[in-house]
Amino acid sequence: MDESSTRVGTIAAMPVDIDIAKVARLARLALSDEELEMYGAQLGDILEHAERVQALPTEGVAPTSHPLPMVNAFREDVARESLEPASFLSEAPDVKDGQFRVPRILG
Amino acid sequence: MSGWEAVIGIETHVELSTHSKMFCSCAVDVAGPPNSACCPVCLALPGALPVPNEKAIEGIIKIGLALECTINESSLFYRKNYFYPDLPKNYQISQYTFPVCEGGKLDIDVDGTTMTVGITRVHMEEDTGKSTHIGGGGGRIHDADHTLLDFNRAGVPLVEIVTEPDIRSAAEARAYGAEIQRIVFALGVSDAKLEAGSMRFDVNVSVRPVGDEVLGTRTETKNVNSLRAVQRAIEYEIDRQINVLETGGKVIQETRHWNEDTGVTISMRIKEESEDYRYFQDPDLLPLETSAEWREEIRRGLPELPAARRARFIDAGTDAVTAGLLVDDSDLSTLFEDAVASGASGRAVGIWLTGEVVAYSRRTGTPIPDTSLTAPHLGELTGMVDEGKLSFSAAKEVLIAVMDGEGTPGDVAEAKDLFQVSDSGAIESAVESVLAENPDAVNKIRSGETKPLGFLVGQVMRQMGGRADPKVVHSLLRKRTGA
Amino acid sequence: MGDLADLTILDAGDGLRAGDFSSADLLEAVTRRAAVTEAHLHAYLTLDHEGAAQAAEAADASFAKGEDRGLLQGIPIALKDNMCTRGIETTASSRILDGWKPPYDATVVTRLREAGAVITGKTNLDEFAMGSSTENSAYGPTRNPWNTDKVPGGSSGGSAVTTAVGSAFGSLGSDTGGSVRQPAALTGVVGMKPTYGIVSRYGLIAFASSLDQIGPFSRSVADSVAMLDVISGFDPRDATSINAPVPNFGGSLDRGVAGLKIGVVTEFMGEGIDPHVITATRAMADRLAGAGAEVVEATLPSVEYALSAYYLIAPAECSSNLARFDGIRFGHRTQVEGTTEEMMAHTRAEGFGPEVIRRILLGTYALSAGYYDAFYGQAQKVRTLVRNDFTAAYGHVDVLISPTTPTTAFSVGEKAADPIAMYYSDLCTIPSNLAGDPAISVPIGLDDAGLPVGFQVMAPSLGEEVMYQVAAEVERLAGFTERALLATSTVVAP
């Protein structure tokens, strides 16, 4: 299947301007310069495509965050037993004195 | 700071004292062994989902109503995305647009004048875990070599109260903080213990030339964990900013950290780029709707608020300062209310409670409810003073004995023989005897000196074992010496 | 037939209840099947031999005592490896969760255990369910049993394959944009995505919370109903779970389609869809008409934007959902020395595969200051329009039908280098996720290359009963039985 047949209704889109290094910092991903370049280019492609959503007039349209119109799911204020700490501390990369240990924090 | 005006806004975080956490059923038990009150939800294990605690929602609605806010019919939970090791999900469930409460106000009393602080919003969120910084010089983050994380506090319900920038001085800020503390305590939604971290303040401060409309650049100071610190940190920050501006510098918009030991605020970090929290509605949580019936039910259940109670105590005869002291202490308030209800003088009971009763409790380290003092005791004691049966100093002695558990004020006064002697014959004979023993003093008085009169009064009182009415003694002595 | 592993769940249940064989026999059959197929297909990541044997023994003991907890008692079922199983490795096919043993069971796992099902193990997926081919797995791809040069679809490719080849009687997948229906179509089994909120997501490692829904793979429509009956229902641990009694999903299975109005989605019967797939779909639509349904054209004008909206909404949610993978409380931590901030960033860059990183970056960008309104905000409005389209369509039809996928199974590696081409695999399935509606894929035949074609039936929210009613008729009309031949002759060495 060639591109023109797969991409339903593709419209010409504007190139998207992305500060990919900043996005990677926000997402806490330590990427190399080559990786940044590669992802930056791919994101550009995807976003140009995604920009199609902007072609649809949505004046006065309410956004949908939830597929179903439900409200108010609550829990009663009752304390129940927590996990045995050993059951999750054993899965942690670094533990000391029953606590999770991390290196120096920049702050 | 002449020529400058400070503009201050305060964000107050209040931990609610629910049984369970905000989004899971772990106990709110921050004092337990590390990580003993944790589950997949509050540890943010893969796959876990949050479900809101209904009691916490009621708690924030109570706070909102007490602060005269509009309680939104529909409000939304958002995710505030930022990476930090004490934040297990690396996002905090909080609110953004449509918080539970918006647009309230709080009247506060500052040095006898009432001012109003606007409340922008009150929103629901969750607390972070606790970090302990190990190594280096004493628990500070910057020279630590590693950090230990305890998530017992992670997910404890947290209410954030945000003011308008209506506050103009450190003293006003402190008064605001104190009043918020009183309110959340009175509502029973939080233990409101600043020292335990269940209430914390962030203060936003900027300065501008008096008369300017435009706001100056503000700083946000965190880690302000006592009312005294609120005052000191703001005073420091106002001075610092004025200094910067007067020496031709510019205030930088930044987050600063209050250091209680050194009494200064320090810049937390110079950020290369501003925070971008990427707020979006939390898809794991449904909109929160508050029906008119629910809001009304909560409103009906609200207890009396400190301001109303203070006004009532003033009506009962106390002055504003005493009323404030009484309202701030629930034990004193209860004793006051009960004593006044049974007919005692509000003015007198207020003075005794905030004076001798508090002094006794402090001196002996005994909480007031652990003493033997009751409201009827207070009524009886103040009654006896009013009727002139007890001198003020005798009444003090009686009170102490009552608090020690020696009996009712009447019994104690009787047993200690402290009732005032109103029999003028007994006083007269004591006067005669003192005059006879002190001819020099009598002569001095007769030659016009007044000082020895006081000495003679004291001598008579001593002979009477303190039980004579000093006014009667005084007048008899004057009559007899011609003073 | 001849091999127990090829039975449907319902037939196996009949045999168990008749005493023809035991649950242990069923487990042995699927284990034997897996021993042969796994080398070719790599559907499983973990086989829990011990736990499964215990569960089978317990089920047999229950039967012996006359205890019957329903249609799944004693039936070997496989789970996609993004559902938490206490004490059993759960990786979501990611290096960042390598070796992680959850301290808790997902609600669906609890439900299966309580129903007496036998959990065979954990199946391969595209890392964190992000993908449409099961190639994005840190543990290597799963292959399509119909042709091992082809992908099985994804992200629930492993689960689809276990059910297709008989290394499980049925399996659970998760469907965020088609991740159950698309691999079901590509492997020739029934795959169903329930109404959002019917099946608890508690313990499902989240990809995109407002779209994710767990659904069953099965070899028959009736088996699908049996599985959904067990896993559905209100869960107080999931705030988005529907707090109401579940409908009678299977109430109309035998009713046929006479009197129903069925809409063929115009937008999925033209450009972008393989002509062979269109032909097969049209033929089935005609047969439904022949069976008494009124078949009409139906249009969903906004669906051409659905794919774009989906690829903003899903990455945005995933960028936040996957923030918790930071090397502190579980999973992989980098060996790179440095501050905690550096530790997190290296852990994440090492632990996540390229597709996951791509989507985290995309979502982070779409939510960031200055871009939110143009991307995420606008996508949510498009989502509203898509829902409105469905609502309008269901105003005059009972169900909608379409191909499940634009093409039959594609080759391994074919779309790996072109993310957008890969995203197009979910063109026909994504709209139901955006709307929160139920949809099912039923196999209706093979194409010229001998690869299965899937047929999708969509229904309004909580419309599972009518959806299954139509699906059952499609199944009868298609008479698709090749699946069993495959398992015994093509892949399995004689």
Ligand SMILES: [Mg+2]
């Ligand atoms: Mg906050």
Ligand SMILES: [Zn+2]
């Ligand atoms: Zn918890």
